[in-house]
Amino acid sequence: MSKIQASKIHRQFQVNNDFGKKTKLTVLDDFNLQVREGEFLSILGPSGCGKSTFLNMLAGLDKQDDGQLLIDGDPVGDRSFDRGMVFQGYALFPWRTVLENVEIGLQIRGLEKKEREEIAKYYLTMVGLAAFANRYPHQLSGGMKQRVAIARVLAYQPDIMLMDEPFAALDAQTRETLQLELIRIWEADKKTIVFITHSIDEAILLSDRVAVMTARPGKVKEIIDVSLPRPRSEEIRNSSEFTQIRQYAWSLIKDEVTKAQVYQESVEQGQDTIMVQPIISLQQKFKDMIQKRIGEHNEKIG
Amino acid sequence: MKKLANFFTGSLEKTIGLILFVGLWELAPQTGWVNSTYLSPPSTVVSALIVLLKSRALLKHLLISLQRALVGMAVAVSFGMVFGLFIGYFKKIEGYLDALFQSFRQMSAFALFPVFILLFGVGELSKTIIIFWASLWPILLNTINGVKNVDTLLIQSAKSMGASQKFIFLRVILPAAAPDIFTGIRLGASYCVMSLVAAEMIGATSGLGYLILYSQETFNIPDMYAGIVGLAIMGLGINYALKLIEKSFSSWKQGVAVGE
Numbered sequence: 289m290s291k292i293q294a295s296k297i298h299r300q301f302q303v304n305n306d307f308g309k310k311t312k313l314t315v316l317d318d319f320n321l322q323v324r325e326g327e328f329l330s331i332l333g334p335s336g337c338g339k340s341t342f343l344n345m346l347a348g349l350d351k352q353d354d355g356q357l358l359i360d361g362d363p364v365g366d367r368s369f370d371r372g373m374v375f376q377g378y379a380l381f382p383w384r385t386v387l388e389n390v391e392i393g394l395q396i397r398g399l400e401k402k403e404r405e406e407i408a409k410y411y412l413t414m415v416g417l418a419a420f421a422n423r424y425p426h427q428l429s430g431g432m433k434q435r436v437a438i439a440r441v442l443a444y445q446p447d448i449m450l451m452d453e454p455f456a457a458l459d460a461q462t463r464e465t466l467q468l469e470l471i472r473i474w475e476a477d478k479k480t481i482v483f484i485t486h487s488i489d490e491a492i493l494l495s496d497r498v499a500v501m502t503a504r505p506g507k508v509k510e511i512i513d514v515s516l517p518r519p520r521s522e523e524i525r526n527s528s529e530f531t532q533i534r535q536y537a538w539s540l541i542k543d544e545v546t547k548a549q550v551y552q553e554s555v556e557q558g559q560d561t562i563m564v565q566p567i568i569s570l571q572q573k574f575k576d577m578i579q580k581r582i583g584e585h586n587e588k589i590g
Numbered sequence: 591m592k593k594l595a596n597f598f599t600g601s602l603e604k605t606i607g608l609i610l611f612v613g614l615w616e617l618a619p620q621t622g623w624v625n626s627t628y629l630s631p632p633s634t635v636v637s638a639l640i641v642l643l644k645s646r647a648l649l650k651h652l653l654i655s656l657q658r659a660l661v662g663m664a665v666a667v668s669f670g671m672v673f674g675l676f677i678g679y680f681k682k683i684e685g686y687l688d689a690l691f692q693s694f695r696q697m698s699a700f701a702l703f704p705v706f707i708l709l710f711g712v713g714e715l716s717k718t719i720i721i722f723w724a725s726l727w728p729i730l731l732n733t734i735n736g737v738k739n740v741d742t743l744l745i746q747s748a749k750s751m752g753a754s755q756k757f758i759f760l761r762v763i764l765p766a767a768a769p770d771i772f773t774g775i776r777l778g779a780s781y782c783v784m785s786l787v788a789a790e791m792i793g794a795t796s797g798l799g800y801l802i803l804y805s806q807e808t809f810n811i812p813d814m815y816a817g818i819v820g821l822a823i824m825g826l827g828i829n830y831a832l833k834l835i836e837k838s839f840s841s842w843k844q845g846v847a848v849g850e
Contacts, residue, residue, distance in 0.1 A: 347750040369752040379747035383765045383842045393751040395761075424842045444751065 291448065291480045292323035292346065297355035299341055315341050317505035319355070326478040330491035332541065333501030334548035339484045342506075343452050346482060347373045359448065369397060372441030373450040376457055378433040380425040386436050387412065387421040393444030411439040415469065431462035435469075442473065451483045455490065467493060468522060475519050488537045492530060493520065500540045503547040510540055630812040635819060638812035648801075652820055655786060655797040658714070659828065662721025663782050667775060670726050674733025674774075678767070679759065684734055691731060699724035699785045703792065712793040717786075724785035725778035732774025736767030769843070772836045779832055783825045798824070 297319040305311050315338035323329050331339045344350035345357055348366045357364045359371075372393070380389050390408035399407070412418050415435040425433055434454055441449055455463040471494060474481060485491050491498045498512045514533060516524055524530055612632055619626035630638070642648035677683050699720050706723075710716040740763050748762050790799025798821045805813035 347746075349746050349749060366749075367752050367754070371750060371752075373747070373750035375743060375747060377743050379743045381744060381762070381765075383768075383840070385842075392748070392761075396748070396751050396753045396757055450750075 290322040291325040291327075291360065292321070292482070293356070293358040293361075294319060294321045294342070295356050296320065297342070297345070297352045297357060299338065299345070299350070299352050314505040316352070317507060319507045321499055321508050323480060323482060326480055327496045328474055328481045328483065328494055330483045330485055330495040330498045331501060332485060332488060332491045332498050332537065333506060334503050334541065334545045335486060336548060337501045337504050337544070338506035339501055340452055343373075343450050343482060343484050346448070347371055347450050369444075370447040371450060372444065372446035372448070373452065374434070374437050374441055374454045376453045378425070378430075378437050380433055380436060380440075382425050385422050385424055386417060386428070389425065389436055390440045390443050393440060397444060407443050408439075411443045412436075414442070414473070415439045429462075430458050431466060434458065434466060438466075438470070438473075447480060449479050449481045451481060453484050453486070456485070456487075463490075464522070470494065471520055488534055488541065489525065492516070492533050492537065493525065498537060500537060501544070503544045509544065512537055512540075628811065630815050634812045635815040639816040639819065642813065642816055648816070648820055651796060651798050651801045651817070652824060655790065655799070655821075656824060658717055658721060658789070658797065659782050659786050659824075662718050662786070663725055663779060665718070666722045666725040666729055666778055666782070669722075670729030670774070670778070671733055671771060674730045674771070675737055675759075675764070675767075677730075678734040678737025679763065681738065684738065691727070695727040695731065699781075700788050703788065707793070717789040717794070720789045721782050721785050725782040728777035728781065729771070729774040732777070733767065733771050736770025736774075737763055739770070740766040768839055772832075772839065776829065776832050776836070779828050780825070783821070783828065787821065 297316050298314070299316040300312050300314040302310055303313045319338070319342065321331075321342075331342070333339045341350060345352055346359070346364060348364055348368060348371070359368075381392065384392070387405065387408050390412055391404040394404040394407055409418065409421065412421055415438060417432060417435055417439070420428065420432065425436070428436070438454070455466055458466065467490060474494075483491070483494060492514055495514050498514060500509045500512065501507065502509045512533060516527070516529060516533075615629075616631045616633060618624045619629045619631045639648065677687060702723060703716075703720055706716040706719050710719060744762055744766060745758055748758050753762075786797075787799040787802070790797035791803045794800045798817050802814050802817035802821070805811070805817060
């Protein structure tokens, strides 16, 4: 049986368009996906395709308008102790120390202070931040913050880890280090992970399978099996197999990225056409205004 | 030794304006720029202060004023925080009440004083109510704002971990809103001292406000200035105490760079 089963998910939002009128925006339509127990699945798609919306639904933060979303055969509820989410924006609590941040999930589950500390310290050590236990989040770099967020989720042992572009805001080097750390951690205890990304390389490096999404309204276009051997290391990026999969994934996603861009342009065009043309004449006008004042000023002091 | 020297130069930098002002204040009546009948120099004010301290009259007035201020503040803080948290949490209510609160906030406590006297008499009750009214609005409105502006990402994060509504309220919303609530309380405290004086100048027989007005009416000008100085010291003391409390609540903020 699948760990997660999504069938015919439909979700639309009310948004204000450029003219301030309310319109409906369909984000997900006829979205179907099955995630197996213990697998690392990435969802890859152009921006705005609804991948984060789907992840929020899994986390109980959003609800589909239509269709069925099951975890272990049960509909997804608001509150659950089985899921853990890592956000792109870290979502650490600024008034808590690093250690206290890692403890939160355990505190919610009613563990005693001593038990919480023991577990939190173990996972902080695992992500290499034991020495920073008593610092506050604002004293850490972005990469360290995301490590804390990962330790926080690992600490309360959820069945499913949901990761929403967790490394997108980090610099390239930190990102690569964290990707390899995540592989190491996942290969050690094989939790089910649903990982959202818009980086093809990241998706292939980490995952067992990659679900490529279409442009909005999003649905799964194709699922790529990544049959690269495990344990994986940095060198795997240079293998011919990796390159082949990347080329194939790129051919799938290329059209969708173009579609997404065309759509965006068609939305923004109304403003663009008005703005671009007169900008040169406007600049000349501003220049004249400034020159005139400088001239007057020079006359006065001259 | 160097530390001590640093301390002195440090406090000199901070107090240089104050020292210059006191110097000017001393000079003005002494040299006859200002009639010393109306402006007592600080030296005279200090000796008046000493006499008032010895007779325990100042202490009596100060304690009564302090008591009024603290009672009014305590009621305003508890009322403002409870309602502020409630209203900020249920955003819909805030929408209904916003216009009402904004008009109430603009309504000066001094203007409403006659109304309070009509309704509650000239006793302690109307004094407490005027102080309560003046300090309530900054506390209430800042609390509402603080709760409303809690980062939704933090709430989502707690929710994704399976947190209950109670946990989210007590462990996420409350600490996240605490800095705003404290700003409100400190603003409220300064309004509190202001309205206290006004309340004591109308229909009171004790308190620093009464002392100031009474001394002026009986032409005991040094005592009047002594009362004003006492009031300033009381205000500084309240502010300092609040700063200490605030510091212990938001120690995590130390070293946070501006704009972070």
